[in-house]
Amino acid sequence: MKTTTMRILRFFxxxxxxxxxxxxxxxxxxxxxxxxxxxLTTSKTFYGVSVYADIAGPxxxxxxxxKTDFSFGVDADICHTIYPTFEAGYSKYDATESYNYGLPxxxxxxxxxxxxxxxxxxxxxxxxxxxxxxxxxxxxxGAKFAFSPxxxxxxxxxxxxxxxxxxxxxxxxxxxxxxxxxxSVGLRYPIAKFFCMGVEGKLREFGRAKVKxxxxxxxxxxxxxxxxxxxxxxxxxxxxxxxxxxxxxxx
Amino acid sequence: xxxKTYNMVSxxxxxxxxxxxxxxxxxxxxxxxxxxxxxxxGTLRTFHKLSKSPINVFLATMDANGDTIKYIGNTSGSYxxxxxxxxxxxxxxxxxxADTVEIGxxxxxxxxxxxxxxxECGVRTLSTIDTVxxxxxxxxxxxxxxxxxxxxxxxxxxxxxxLAGFE
Numbered sequence: 348m349k350t351t352t353m354r355i356l357r358f359f360x361x362x363x364x365x366x367x368x369x370x371x372x373x374x375x376x377x378x379x380x381x382x383x384x385x386x387l388t389t390s391k392t393f394y395g396v397s398v399y400a401d402i403a404g405p406x407x408x409x410x411x412x413x414k415t416d417f418s419f420g421v422d423a424d425i426c427h428t429i430y431p432t433f434e435a436g437y438s439k440y441d442a443t444e445s446y447n448y449g450l451p452x453x454x455x456x457x458x459x460x461x462x463x464x465x466x467x468x469x470x471x472x473x474x475x476x477x478x479x480x481x482x483x484x485x486x487x488x489g490a491k492f493a494f495s496p497x498x499x500x501x502x503x504x505x506x507x508x509x510x511x512x513x514x515x516x517x518x519x520x521x522x523x524x525x526x527x528x529x530x531s532v533g534l535r536y537p538i539a540k541f542f543c544m545g546v547e548g549k550l551r552e553f554g555r556a557k558v559k560x561x562x563x564x565x566x567x568x569x570x571x572x573x574x575x576x577x578x579x580x581x582x583x584x585x586x587x588x589x590x591x592x593x594x595x596x597x598x
Numbered sequence: 599x600x601x602k603t604y605n606m607v608s609x610x611x612x613x614x615x616x617x618x619x620x621x622x623x624x625x626x627x628x629x630x631x632x633x634x635x636x637x638x639x640g641t642l643r644t645f646h647k648l649s650k651s652p653i654n655v656f657l658a659t660m661d662a663n664g665d666t667i668k669y670i671g672n673t674s675g676s677y678x679x680x681x682x683x684x685x686x687x688x689x690x691x692x693x694x695x696a697d698t699v700e701i702g703x704x705x706x707x708x709x710x711x712x713x714x715x716x717x718e719c720g721v722r723t724l725s726t727i728d729t730v731x732x733x734x735x736x737x738x739x740x741x742x743x744x745x746x747x748x749x750x751x752x753x754x755x756x757x758x759x760x761l762a763g764f765e
Contacts (some may be wrong), residue, residue: 442717448632450720460716501714506721510659510668510681511689517712517721567712574716583633583716 383541388481388598394424395481397535397543399594404436413441418464418578420592427475427483432491434466438577445581453516455503462497464578481598482543485535493551494526495577517575518567519561525576527554535592545592554582624630632719639670639679640727640748640756644693644702646763647739655763659683660690671695677755682708682748684723690733693759702761703733703739708748724749730757 389392397420404416418436425431439461446452468491474484500520507514533547556573563569573582580586644653655678659667666731670679670691673733683689687709707729725748730741739760748756 349622446720448636448719452720490604497722503719506684506712506723508684508723511671511683511685512667513683513685515685517714519714563712565641567710570711570713572713574718581717583718 349383360485362472362576366556378525386480386482386537388479389456390479392426394427395596395598397422397424397430397594397596398584399543399545399592401436401590401592402437402590403589412595413439413443415439415461416577420466422470422593424456424596428472430470430487430489432468432470432489434491436578437461437463438495440575440577440580441531442575442581450507453503453505456504456505456516457500458504460497460499460523460573460575460577462495462577464492464493464495464497464576465491466578468492468529470476470531470533477584482537482541482596483546484537485531487535489531489533491529491531492526493529493578494524495579496522496524497573497577499571499573499575501571517563517569519563521559521561521571523556523559523571523573525554525556525573525579525582527576527579531590533590535594537596541598542594543594543596545590545594547590547592549585549588549590551579551588554579554586556582610756611657633753634715634717634722635750636715636719636722637736637752638722638724638748638750639681639752641677641752642680642757642759642760643676643755643762644678647760650760653701653761654696655693657691658694658697660692660703662713665690669698679752680706680725680756682683682706682710682725684710684712693761705733706757712744722750726735728757730759738740 382481400419402420402524408415418434419519420432420434422430422432441459443457468489470487472485472487472488503516505516529549529551531549533545535543535545538544551552556576561569561570561571575581612628624725644655646653647694656670656672656677657678657680658669663668670681680691688705688707690705692700693704694700706727708725710726712721713724713725728745732741739762742758744758745754745756
């Protein structure tokens with residue numbers, strides 16, 4: 348089942364990427380043949396604002412059980428070079444099936460987390476050719492600080508100790524604050540006037556979650572280290588990701 | 599001329615990066631395993647009181663009635679491993695020689711802290727040792743707590759016990 352899903356996902360990426368690459372080269376050819384009057388402007392400091400949405404997250408959510416993710420972003424075009432950016436999104440993750448430690452889990456075990464996430468940073472564009480256009484293609488690198496106030500629910504997680512003949516189940520829920528850094532390389536290209544399509548490779552690093560200490564009814568304390576965060580995924584290492592965006596440039 | 603070169607370069611860069619993005623998205627397939635040490639053990643060494651030479655021992659967990667629950671295997675010859683009770687603040691052990699002869703009993707008083715490690719691993723119990731008591735005092739001489747934390751780092755030597763009567 349998982350393999351089939353992955354194949355379907357890969358097929359979608361293939362189609363999307365092909366469309367993107369085709370549109371990029373088609374537009375490039377057109378741009379050389381016809382002088383675009385609609386796109387001409389004088390050189391200035393502030394050119395406009397782009398609003399875009401990630402289309403990869405919702406498509407992945409359709410095919411991946413227990414995962415929901417969507418996000419949108421806004422960035423400002425300063426001198427066609429610096430793009431201060433803000434992104435926000437919502438993600439829900441069911442990591443119940445991730446459990447793979449040697450012991451079988453207790454029936455009814457589940458681990459889910461959900462919440463919004465926010466990213467603030469800036470992109471630097473390398474394709475400012477100084478031709479005085481309103482909207483230009485972007486080839487950029489960027490860095491963002493991200494955080495997520497999220498909610499976790501852990502049901503019937505097992506504590507087992509063979510030396511003391513103990514089998515116990517814990518259920519705990521609460522809120523947690525996760526944070527990380529994100530570095531990106533991306534392309535964005537006008538595909539039809541001010542409509543733009545983009546692809547971005549992103550590396551999420553330094554993922555941390557604040558340890559939440561919960562007092563249990565039996566008087567003991569229970570520390571929860573969130574291992575997933577909305578917008579990041581699993582904290583067990585740095586994460587690569589690809590984002591496909593579609594958006595509009597308001598000039 | 600400059601403009602033409604610029605267009606060619608940017609076209610190639612665009613193509614290369616789009617291809618990289620495509621390849622990345624095709625290879626992104628996550629498999630997560632439990633990479634944390636879930637076996638939380640402390641270590642204890644026993645010595646002869648006078649000669650200070652080590653005694654090779656191992657421990658067995660003891661229930662409230664004084665019955666043995668389970669022997670705890672050692673990871674290193676003169677270091678005996680112990681596992682603390684995650685449901686109680688006191689853990690009692692038999693100290694046994696290699697041929698399972700009982701040479702002492704100890705009680706370790708500790709504070710527990712349960713920890714949900716991550717989705718892959720589940721829960722483990724970490725502890726802090728407060729007190730160590732030798733229950734059969736006639737055979738015990740002294741106890742030293744070298745490291746209070748019993749955690750996932752099993753290289754910590756936690757307790758040293760000096761026993762009399764085995765010279």
